[in-house]
Amino acid sequence: MRDYKWLHEYCLNRFGSAAALEARLPEALPDEALRAISDDRYLSMISLRVFRAGLKHSLVDAKWPAFEQVFFGFDPEKVVLMGAERLENLMQDTRIIRHLGKLKSVPRNAQFVLDVRQEKGSFGALIADWPVTDIVGLWKYLAKHGSQLGGLSAPRFLRMIGKDTFILSDDMVAALKAQGIVDKVPTSLKERAAVQAAFNQWREESGRPLCQLSMMLAYTVNH
Template sequence: MQDYKWLYEYCLNRFGSAAALEARLPVPKTPAALRDISADRYLSMLALRVFRAGLKHSLVDAKWPAFEEVFFGFDPEKVVLMGAEHLERLMQDERIIRHLGKLKSVPRNAQMILDVAREQGSFGAFIADWPVDDIVGLWQYLAKHGNQLGGLSAPRFLRMIGKDTFIPTDDMVAALNAQKIIDKVPTSQRDRALVQAAFNQWHAESGRPLCQLSTMLAFTVNH
């Protein structure tokens, strides 16, 4: 694999200046900022990620105020009490997206947030304290203990809330293939560990967060 110096110089040549490159790179939230996010906002973003999967984002976003209303502002203590009959009634509400599987995921993910809070003090602290040099472990935790958070949903949720992570998009996977790190979408623990190790090396060389390295790597794929 190429080192960070090559990655930076490639992106610099593509955009023409350091300022132009930096303007295109995401900035993760600090651990303190992640701790400050309330449980209801974490649940809202988890639900938003689940509903966006496979659907046009603008359609979901336009309906989100109604979702906030029917799910009690995504207060986990209230949402977790929503039973099957309540969810069936929501299937008749034309203001929201009526997908029973996705609707069922909301109280299940509320339960995960409450379980984590009991063990860690708060869900925000849990997210903030998870080490980014094992961010794939956090993906696995969310997929295992949450609902409908497999595939790219966990890393995309983390990017939405500002937790530092890379995301194996099509461009990033193509770039990793070109670097001979992996040859397909990293779904196995082995392939994810290989990608994590590569990003850890680039991070050690540059001090840059994973989200910036991920974006820069995607820039190396020609369109």
């Protein structure tokens, strides 16, 4: 694989200047900001990610105020009490997206948030304290304990809330293949560990967060 110096120079050549490059790169929130986000906001963002999956984001976002209403502001202690009958009734509510499987995920994820709160004090503590040097471990944890957070949903949720992560987008996977780090979409623990190790090396070389390195690497794919 190439070192960070090559990656940086490639992106500088593509965009023409350091300022033009920096303007395109995302920022991750500091740990204290992630810890300060309330549990209801985490549940809202988890749910938003679940409903966005496979749907046009603007469509989901436009309906989200109605979701906030029907799910009690995503207060996990209230949402967890919503039973099957209540969810079935929501299937008649035209203000929201009526997808029963996704609707069922909301109280399940409310229980997940409450379980984490009991163990860690808050969901934000889990997110803030998880080391970015093992961000793929956090993906696995969210997919295992949450509902409908497999595939790219866990890393995309983390990006939405500001937790530093890379995302295995199509361009990213193509770039990882070009670097000889993987030969296909990394799905196994071994393959994802190899990707994590590569990002840890670039992070150490550059001092940049994973989210910026992820986007820079994706920019090396020619369109």
